[in-house]
Amino acid sequence: MPESLEWISDILSDIISQYLSKKILTLKILWSRKRLREGGKRLFPGKKQLASQVQLKHLSLRNYRNYENLSLPFYTGLNVIHGRNAQGKTNLLEAIYLVCGMRPFSGAKNSELVRFGCEASLVKGEILSANGLNEVHITVKKEGRHTRLNSKTVRSISQHFGRFKVVLFLPSDIEIVKGGLQARRNYLDSVVSAVHPAHIKQLRDYQRAVSQRNHMLGLKEKVSPLSVELWDEQIARIGADIVSRRIEMIKSFNRKLAEVYGEHGESDTSARVSYGFSFERGSDIAEAIREALSKNFPSDRKRGHTTVGPHRDRVGFLLNGQDASRFASQGQSKNLVLALKASEIRLFKEHTGTNPILLLDDITSELDIKRRSFLFKTLSEFTGQVFVTSTDKNEIPRRGEFHSFLVDSGRVKAGA
Template sequence: MIFPVSQFTIPVLIVKSLSLRDIRCYASETLSFHPRFNLVYGENGQGKTNLLEAVYMLCRFKPLRGVSSSEIVRFGGRSSALLKGVIEKDSPALVTDVSVSFSDKGGKKVEVNGKRPANLAKKALDFEVVHFTPSEVELAKGSPSLRRRYFDSIICGLVPSHFQDILDFQRVLRQRNSFLASGRATSSGIALWDGQMAEIGARIVEKRLRLVKRINREIDTLYRGIGGADMGAKAQYETSFEISGGKRGELSNSIKKALENGFSRDTKARHTSTGPHRDRISLQIGGKDCALFASQGEARSVVLALKMAEIRLYQEIKKENPIFLLDDISSELDGKRRKFLFDMLLDYPGQVFVTSTSASDILYRGKHKKFRIQAGKVAE
């Protein structure tokens, strides 16, 4: 069993209802969802992914696909789009009313229980969502920066102070790079930024190394089940500097030494060439880097295994079952892999949303609700 019986005793987050007005292709819809499994199906281009994105936006207050707020507003509709919904957590019993509006001018307004949150990023961490979309194959095959951001986002969900560490590191990095770009940088003058980068960077790298270790407890078994292969999978972290150990003090000393030793190179390049912002995180299958050797199917399977491992971390550390969004998940899976996936989802105590072009492709055997999408209209 991928999700142990003990996970049924920890809190479950549920989107109970959702109203959409002028959201993407939807003029007006009001829906209520099943607490466990929801199937959204229909032909391509009808609005399935848009509905999943609406669930995501209700919980995270921002689009899923990295677009501006103005692109959320339906073409030909009003000048603003509106999402309203009810999110429940079963233990302790908690009901939250959420409203998110987007302007065609690019503005956004969020209200939670009738009040505007002081810190949207922090408030969004109350509503954990794990999502898998076809484009996320890039987590395996794309640039290292994508994986750094993804792993940092997981850490922020588990350790909220990590978000401030990332902001502080980026600020110090910009200042150091500006000093280097001025052409007047000296080793004594840059020492202040080196010390700050070493201190903050050590905290970031320490948490990343811990996360990779925790991910690797889960991802191998999950990939073997999904991928149907004998070769295992793992995440690999490579620092851009030599380290003598993984403890915070050791990492801080290593970063500071690397910055000092690289000063001459950095003054010529006029930017900082070493540090957490240049570290590499790779996903590997059978010891080989997915970015170089994995097929599309292998990359898709290893990213799905990574997402499932992420859920296990939320269960283990935060004692929560996040909402799981899966877009077009079964299109590239054969019968054996599809059965493994839906057996796993049957074990999962949290709420799941799955899209597919055909309801018959979904092998879920538990109670659920179906939503058929056609031209931006929903039929249950």
């Protein structure tokens, strides 16, 4: 075929393809509307149909940690997972977090999620959200995880982070306050990402640019300012977006913290999230980062790594104006973590109109009477779905719907 005819053929092929795609899309929409009229899943919910909360309806596990086979319905209100220590309560909570957040909360290796002696584990969940009932299917193998959402492969977890929002309370969360700067940056970024999922990709792109710049800096005398200019530009551009989102979230956080402390009778305590820049801030954040990178190039080359940017900014918590990581008592730190989590719940509800799922792992054993009261008051005001683990179900005050699950050696008995 002559070249000119091939060109015309390609154009006609594209036109036909686009026409057929539009026809198929139209048919799908008509079919979906028909299902709606017949009582099928809500694929196109209007405002009146939107769910006010995310709810895990059912969970199935196969060869997950110490669970061989498990199939459990869950309910609205309070779901108490109780039993002796080392029976699998936290493993069950982790599976709930995995199916909702599509990643484990413990930072565990994939091989650790698979039951000993097995090749793979399977986690399935049915989650009710604003767009109807969703099915999540996760296969875990040593070499990786494969996730499907409503029968479609999820290629980027970051695109779905926050879709089924979960707020997690762990005993180790005190490290948010008492731990290093990285822990506080990570916590703030996780909250931002739940509201703005694009933040996750920007964090990855930013870290990639920093890693490339650091690689060039490692060449020492062979590197010049010109050779890192491309990475400087990416760090400045992406970094400005990251910083801007962090600052906006901190403003919202501080408003919520004041509300929470005031409502729980601690209006005399001033709690704030602070943000310290690793560069001299100007009206144009991108330009300020760009200038700082240029200014610090000689010292960065000596050190072999990048010393300015969002990855070096300082996120802190202040109690009555003092650095909580240095001056807060253990009790004050636990109180601050509770207030942060309560604020996180309110922030997500404010931004999305939806209540998240709340997960608490053996948190009551870490609290004194006053702080348990603080926690239980927060729970009594929360209208979403809650999962709590405990060695004693009777220590959890009953509120509204109360459902208990006894865990014993990887087996679960509902209603016990």
